Amino acid sequence: ALPVVTCPANQSVCISAAPFALTGGLPAGGSYSGAGVSAGNFSPAAAGTGTHTITYSYTDANGCSNSCTFTITVNALPVVTCPANQSVCISAAPFALTGGLPAGGSYSGNGVSAGNFSPAAAGTGSHTITYSFTDGNGCSNSCTFTITVNALPVVTCPANQTVCSN
Numbered sequence: 001a002l003p004v005v006t007c008p009a010n011q012s013v014c015i016s017a018a019p020f021a022l023t024g025g026l027p028a029g030g031s032y033s034g035a036g037v038s039a040g041n042f043s044p045a046a047a048g049t050g051t052h053t054i055t056y057s058y059t060d061a062n063g064c065s066n067s068c069t070f071t072i073t074v075n076a077l078p079v080v081t082c083p084a085n086q087s088v089c090i091s092a093a094p095f096a097l098t099g100g101l102p103a104g105g106s107y108s109g110n111g112v113s114a115g116n117f118s119p120a121a122a123g124t125g126s127h128t129i130t131y132s133f134t135d136g137n138g139c140s141n142s143c144t145f146t147i148t149v150n151a152l153p154v155v156t157c158p159a160n161q162t163v164c165s166n
Contacts, residue, residue, distance in 0.1 A: 002066040003027065005058045012073035014139035019043040022054070025068075030058030042072060049076045078102065078135040082143040090149050094118040097129065100143075105133030111147070119149045 008024025019041045022032045032040055034054040036047025042054070052074065057067040083099030094116045097107045107115055109129040111122025117129070127149065132142040 002064050003058055003060040005030070005056060005066045005068045007054075007056045007068040007070040010071045010073075012075055012137065013044050014137065015044050015049055015074050015076055016139070017044045019046075022056075025056035025058070027058055027060075030056050030067075032056055036072075036074075044072075044074045047072070047074050049074050075135075075137040075139050077139050077141040078133055080105070080131060080133050080141045080143045082129075082131045082145040085146040085148070087148040087150055088119050090119050090124055090151055092119045094121075097131075100131035100133070102133055102135075105131050105142075107131055111149075117147060119147075122147070122149050124149050124151045 006026040008022070013020075022037065022040055022042050025032065032042075032054055034047075035052045036043045036045075037054060038046070050073070051071050053069050053071055055067050055069050057065060059065040081101040083097070088095075097112065097115055097117050100107065107117075107129055110127045111118050112129060113121070125148070127147050128144050129147055130142050130144050132140060134140040
């Protein structure tokens with residue numbers, strides 16, 4: 001009789017996931033094949049986005065073989081857009097960071113707290129701000145933009161003067 005072969009459950013991963021060992025095929029000792037499969041490992045980047053059918057094949061001691069299939073869906077990363085670079089004075093009040101798309105992500109970087117940017121906390125200079133977003137598949141992507149905090153100008157007043165009214 002042919003050996004009874006059981007495949008692992010279907011799964012999905014992000015294209016950015018590191019290659020990983022394929023496991024769960026029973027009886028143990030078989031081999032995996034399909035797009036993105038090499039030496040028992042699956043590489044999402046090599047397979048590309050989409051649903052890929054993976055075959056688990058097993059040959060018993062009698063030379064009888066059987067196989068089963070399962071799928072691995074490779075999800076693309078979300079397309080993320082950052083707001084434009086901007087400049088502010090160090091004396092500007094803290095302000096909400098907006099414009100990252102799709103909406104619902106988070107901002108991080110020097111001077112950023114709870115979605116707000118504080119020029120005074122960041123200090124003068126150029127600051128790289130990261131906008132990160134995770135989609136419903138659990139895939140994450142990010143982009144960066146720059147907020148330049150400018151120092152206040154140095155102002156020098158002339159000396160006090162005394163003049164006659166005539």
